[in-house]
Amino acid sequence: MxxxxxxxSTPVCTQALELFCELSVNHYANASSLHDAGSEANGVLRYCREQLAVYLEGCADRVFFTGGGTEANIFAIISLAKALPAQRRHILVSQMEHSSVQHAMSMLSEQGFSVSILQPNQYGMVTTERLEAQLRPNTGLVSVQHANSETGIIQPIAMLAKRLRKDGILLHTDAVQTFGKLEVSHAVLGADAITLASHKVYAPKGVGVVSLGPNVAWQPLYPSSSHEGGFRPGTVNVPLIGAFVAACEAIWPxxxxxxxxxxxxxxxxxxxxxxxxxxxxxxxxxxxxxxxxxxxxxxxxxxxxxxxxxxxxxxxxxxxxxxxxxxxxxxxxxxxxxxxxxxxxxxxxxxxxxxxxxxxxxxxxxxxxxxxxxxxxxx
Amino acid sequence: MxxxxxxxSTPVCTQALELFCELSVNHYANASSLHDAGSEANGVLRYCREQLAVYLEGCADRVFFTGGGTEANIFAIISLAKALPAQRRHILVSQMEHSSVQHAMSMLSEQGFSVSILQPNQYGMVTTERLEAQLRPNTGLVSVQHANSETGIIQPIAMLAKRLRKDGILLHTDAVQTFGKLEVSHAVLGADAITLASHKVYAPKGVGVVSLGPNVAWQPLYPSSSHEGGFRPGTVNVPLIGAFVAACEAIWPxxxxxxxxxxxxxxxxxxxxxxxxxxxxxxxxxxxxxxxxxxxxxxxxxxxxxxxxxxxxxxxxxxxxxxxxxxxxxxxxxxxxxxxxxxxxxxxxxxxxxxxxxxxxxxxxxxxxxxxxxxxxxx
Missing domain, CATH: 3.90.1150.10 (Aspartate Aminotransferase, domain 1)
Incomplete structure (x- = not known):
């Protein structure tokens, strides 16, 4: 074939699969458990978080794991939106976003946010001019993917970020297709929130990442969520997360x-x-x-x-x-x-x-x- | 140790781990892709769905996979609640439910549902009498866990279901702790919705299941969700789901x-x-x-x-x-x-x-x- x-979906690399098996056999405990088995699983988790923070030039305590890219996009956008001040509840998203971003938008529309669609130029690019034309005094958040999964068209995220920063508007970018291929980091892209997915970088399916910039305010999608520093509920999948980071380490050099x-x-x-x-x-x-x-x-x-x-x-x-x-x-x-x-x-x-x-x-x-x-x- | x-969290059984590796190597394609690699992954998925439907005495096309037990509880409850008629938007949940059920409830409260708490008797049991005392003419959905994860106390789900059926009230039960240990099926429990999680039955973490009864109306949490028959968005994790079913098959006999x-x-x-x-x-x-x-x-x-x-x-x-x-x-x-x-x-x-x-x-x-x-x- x-x-x-x-x-x-990419094939899974050997390093990721081997580590998954090792962690599943030796570190199956719940990372939230307070005994040594739990602490060891939590140690693996901490390592993974720190490693991703290095790749993303972010902060380890602002790297949050989810169950995949779809969930990462939904959690990232809603968590940022919920913390926006009342006078900043307008959200702009590009026309080409992944369906998960559309899901987040329909949920936010129901909750009284106003959402509008950012159209690209004839080459599929969201330019600074296009962006500027649609900004409103109450725009609080913009979501533009780093590259599209269907066309591969890359957006000038760093330029958009620069423009948005002037007005204190947050930028989320879905970097699921570009992480491990282009330079993806808070420093390079200037994005306040970056999302990733494991199965596009030679790791097993089932891990997503939301990385938030140091000063970005957020509110949990589900209030009093018990895991991931309150960002997401649900048992944290240490073996899969370890496999994801192993795949990153394998492809990085x-x-x-x-x-x-x-x-x-x-x-x-x-x-x-x-x-x-x-x-x-x-x-x-x-x-x-x-x-x-x-x-x-x-x-x-x-x-x-x-x-x-x-x-x-x-x-x-x-x-x-x-x-x-x-x-x-x-x-x-x-x-x-x-x-x-x-x-x-x-x-x-x-x-x-x-x-x-x-x-x-x-x-x-x-x-x-x-x-x-x-x-x-x-x- | x-x-x-x-x-x-349980250790992972060999059968589950071996199948996970095999599927990750040979069936990494996206199960929604229309080429043979995708169709083969989808074939594995179909087998898993049918196998679970057998265990749960449910319908294969109403077995929906999620990323874990927490997500399964949230999706089950909200999907049922969204389809309740306007005059049935009161929801009753037991006091001892998992935090994921509480998350679903806070989201539903925000959306105008009324939620009330069902207290058990001194032995921690939600009896039919306790239930009856709190039913309202507008009660549409009740959620009671099959057994509690902290105390192990088992609830008389079949009896509660019988009582609720009389008034056409839906029953969801979180069977995460009991599946594979007690008899858990739509026929035995009489529940309209059952949720499971992989990592309590010797499978890797990262799979949840929502099984709905044949005539139960539901609306997707995220409108126009693209996977799982519209129930949930996000790439379906065929290797993990296969591993989950392999673990079930290993423990069943x-x-x-x-x-x-x-x-x-x-x-x-x-x-x-x-x-x-x-x-x-x-x-x-x-x-x-x-x-x-x-x-x-x-x-x-x-x-x-x-x-x-x-x-x-x-x-x-x-x-x-x-x-x-x-x-x-x-x-x-x-x-x-x-x-x-x-x-x-x-x-x-x-x-x-x-x-x-x-x-x-x-x-x-x-x-x-x-x-x-x-x-x-x-x-």
């Missing part, structure tokens, strides 16, 4: 090599498409700022779903967009934001790759794409 | 043997206490209906915390109550419900054991308890 759907690797695979894919003159349009790096590991494209004249299923029949796994919306009809927010028609959007395919991807994976994909073009030609 | 804190085993350890503990006339009061099985694996006791004249720490110094892990409240001050709701004074409550210790516990564990504990009595005597 040629797996080219890393943006949906080779981040630039990995970036080069994915970039060269992307170049090979583009070269193959161009050489064979395949009827495929893609986000050209000259116009769009995209993550090298996410290649979004339009197969002209064919439905993305048909291309995906044909690839699948030939043992190549690609996607037509976010797995979180795979069963939904209609254009996704990320494609809508680019001003695409339904017809264009229906042609969309997403190819995503990473550390474990090979030249053979790309070549197998190119074979199927070429075969499709031949069929199209014969018809 | 003699680990006697199974009610906080030996459930009565395990019950006998824990009962005999409990008898040994009681016999040791009585033989040495240790100054320990406990919930006598003749007065209280308790889970055999949870032994709640009061060390007269000593603080529970002191007893726990002394045990810990001698390599025996016990608790003073729920790990979810370990750092909180004051009497827990479960002890308050028994009408205990703060002074009595402070003497509380919880010893909990299961499949992996041995006679040596109990004897090591008895040694420390006897040593404490000697010291007390010498002072």
């Amino acid at each position: 040629n797996y080219l759907d890393y943006a949906a 080779s981040r630039s090599a990995d970036r080069e690797h994915t970039r060269s695979l992307r170049d090979r894919l583009i070269a193959g498409i161009e050489k064979q003159s395949l009827p495929i349009r893609y986000f050209s790096p000259s116009a769009y700022d995209v993550l090298p590991g996410i290649f979004g494209a339009f197969y002209q004249g064919l439905e993305g779903q048909y291309v995906m299923l044909t690839c699948n029949r030939h043992g190549v796994c690609i996607a037509t967009g976010s797995a979180c919306r795979a069963t939904e009809q209609g254009l996704s927010p990320a494609l809508k934001a680019l001003g695409l028609s339904h017809h264009q959007g229906a042609q969309y395919i997403r190819i995503s790759f990473g550390r474990g991807s090979t030249i053979a994976d790309i070549d197998a994909l190119l074979d199927v794409l070429a075969r499709l073009a031949q069929h199209q030609h014969q018809r | 003699n680990y006697l804190d199974y009610a906080a 030996s459930r009565s043997a395990d019950r006998e085993h824990t009962r005999s350890l409990r008898d040994r503990l009681i016999a040791g206490i009585e033989k040495q006339s240790l100054p320990i009061r406990y919930f006598s099985p003749s007065a209280y209906d308790v889970l055999p694996g949870i032994f709640g006791a009061f060390y007269q004249g000593l603080e529970g915390q002191y007893v726990m720490l002394t045990c810990n110094r001698h390599g025996v892990c016990i608790a003073t109550g729920s790990a979810c409240r370990a750092t909180e001050q004051g009497l827990s709701p479960a002890l308050k419900a028994l009408g205990l004074s703060h002074h009595q409550g402070a003497q509380y210790i919880r010893i909990s054991f299961g499949r992996g516990s041995t006679i040596a564990d109990i004897d090591a504990l008895l040694d420390v308890l006897a040593r404490l009595a000697q010291h007390q005597h010498q002072r």
